[in-house]
Amino acid sequence: MSTLSERILGAPAGEYVDRKVDRAYAHDGTGVLTLEAWKRMGSIRLADASSLYIQFDHIVPANNGTTATLQHELRDFARSSFMHFSDIGNGICHQLMSEGVVLPGEIVIGADSHSVTPGAFGAFATGVGATDMAAIWLTGETWLRVPESVGVHLSGKFTGAAEAKDLALAYVGRLGTDGATYQALEFVGDGVRNLTMDERLVLSNLSVEAGAKAGLFYADDVTVQFLRNYGHEVRPQEPEPCSYAQELDIDIGDIVPLVAVPHRVDTVKPVQELAGLPLDQVFIGTCTNGRYPDLARFARYVKGKKVAVRTIVIPASAEVLSETIRTGVLEDIVKSGCTIGTPGCGPCIGYHMGVLGEGEVCLSTANRNFKNRMGVGGEIYLSSVATAAASALEGEITEPEGF
Amino acid sequence: MKGSGRAVCVPADVDTDLVIAGRYLRTKDRSLWAAHVFEDLDPTLAPRLKGAVVIAGKNFGCGSSREQAPIAIREAGAVAIIAPSFARIFFRNAINIGLPLIECELVCTEGSVVAFDLAEGWVETGGTRHKVRPLSPRMQEILAAGGLVEFWRNHQ
Numbered sequence: 001m002s003t004l005s006e007r008i009l010g011a012p013a014g015e016y017v018d019r020k021v022d023r024a025y026a027h028d029g030t031g032v033l034t035l036e037a038w039k040r041m042g043s044i045r046l047a048d049a050s051s052l053y054i055q056f057d058h059i060v061p062a063n064n065g066t067t068a069t070l071q072h073e074l075r076d077f078a079r080s081s082f083m084h085f086s087d088i089g090n091g092i093c094h095q096l097m098s099e100g101v102v103l104p105g106e107i108v109i110g111a112d113s114h115s116v117t118p119g120a121f122g123a124f125a126t127g128v129g130a131t132d133m134a135a136i137w138l139t140g141e142t143w144l145r146v147p148e149s150v151g152v153h154l155s156g157k158f159t160g161a162a163e164a165k166d167l168a169l170a171y172v173g174r175l176g177t178d179g180a181t182y183q184a185l186e187f188v189g190d191g192v193r194n195l196t197m198d199e200r201l202v203l204s205n206l207s208v209e210a211g212a213k214a215g216l217f218y219a220d221d222v223t224v225q226f227l228r229n230y231g232h233e234v235r236p237q238e239p240e241p242c243s244y245a246q247e248l249d250i251d252i253g254d255i256v257p258l259v260a261v262p263h264r265v266d267t268v269k270p271v272q273e274l275a276g277l278p279l280d281q282v283f284i285g286t287c288t289n290g291r292y293p294d295l296a297r298f299a300r301y302v303k304g305k306k307v308a309v310r311t312i313v314i315p316a317s318a319e320v321l322s323e324t325i326r327t328g329v330l331e332d333i334v335k336s337g338c339t340i341g342t343p344g345c346g347p348c349i350g351y352h353m354g355v356l357g358e359g360e361v362c363l364s365t366a367n368r369n370f371k372n373r374m375g376v377g378g379e380i381y382l383s384s385v386a387t388a389a390a391s392a393l394e395g396e397i398t399e400p401e402g403f
Numbered sequence: 404m405k406g407s408g409r410a411v412c413v414p415a416d417v418d419t420d421l422v423i424a425g426r427y428l429r430t431k432d433r434s435l436w437a438a439h440v441f442e443d444l445d446p447t448l449a450p451r452l453k454g455a456v457v458i459a460g461k462n463f464g465c466g467s468s469r470e471q472a473p474i475a476i477r478e479a480g481a482v483a484i485i486a487p488s489f490a491r492i493f494f495r496n497a498i499n500i501g502l503p504l505i506e507c508e509l510v511c512t513e514g515s516v517v518a519f520d521l522a523e524g525w526v527e528t529g530g531t532r533h534k535v536r537p538l539s540p541r542m543q544e545i546l547a548a549g550g551l552v553e554f555w556r557n558h559q
Contacts (some may be wrong), residue, residue, distance in 0.1 A: 113466065
């Protein structure tokens, strides 16, 4: 009996396989080196442009002439090569792949570590670097070691203000930053059916922060319904008994709001322990927590109030932004004193649009709080949307309960 | 593949932001990455990497998929990295650009001579020879070609 990774990759854990890649994507950061490596491979051939995607999300719009020139070259190439090309402002690559593109059972490779995100759809999705991506452009295939899997058994449902991000921080805290290196996480158990697609995407997204190669959910009725809204008819994947290299049991009802403190994602503490820590900036967005339900939840906290600290809200995609306009969520957010950025990664990787100054402290809904990541000498705390909203209103780290 | 160099010690869980910070990525100028490698970990490291063998703690190269991280280490002159474990994307990236990685747990003595032979599967330092975990056959082929670009250039 097989794990989902074994089933999709068609071989038992530990084996090395060469597989056709159903969809491969790169962004303006990794795409530049990918193009260079592909050219150096001496070819002008793309195995299958229809399976290739380039999405500009890391520095959008370009912050200076150097970036603009690099983007210009990649944009021209992407357009002339008949790849799927998504320009500035359309959204974060992982989000775009999750808006009715990736389907259950597919093998999906992204030139970005958070390419584990679409695993939420029952796909085998993982990240590589630029040269591996160039080889995929050339051959349409890649080699993979079929991973052992970690069974993450979920039961119960969220209580109070806890949300998917808190659950994600909880499992990263338990596994540690390398607790699942070379392994895939499989989220299973009765608790899964209580999780929306957006919540599953958060859990898959953080799996790389435990070192995992992938973070998969079996496609079920929730997946089927979500993809039906995008015009796809897919079938659920039935789990079968299988053996896991490690097992983790989590009762979702036990999860409380958490914060990951600098400079590691696995150093996780209850929000209560950090309550009162003064903030210079709050950032809502990224491939972790920039989806419509995140922004709608944020708006429910801040509607009719004023934030007490500078707060940057960046929708994960144009589709998300458009939905916030349609429903009035955007107006509530803007009236509360927040500022809105171009759909994309924003300041998460420290390039622009909200980087930190020396000694500044940011509470972010992103997935990484590494030293100096958002700016030299800045400190990053990671939390859920609810915690970020309550904290933005108070100007200090604040428990979201009771707001 | 054989090699040797003087040990440069780095701690466990060094992420790729610490290897090369995001603020230096927007360029194709590899000498810039070499000049700023490990800057946020220890600014004195970069000039010491010429001919060095980096000996790291566990989980080296965790975090971002940026290939500039192994490129920066190689361009700064390091000949190999030895660690008990590597993050998986970094592992692939380093082999793909022709930088040998060796999975082995060593006590690092700064400046000591470290020799290795990947075909025979050992690392030697302080008069002791340690067995290392062999690379997969595909990774050995890629490394022998000098990297994945060279591998595919030869295979077309």
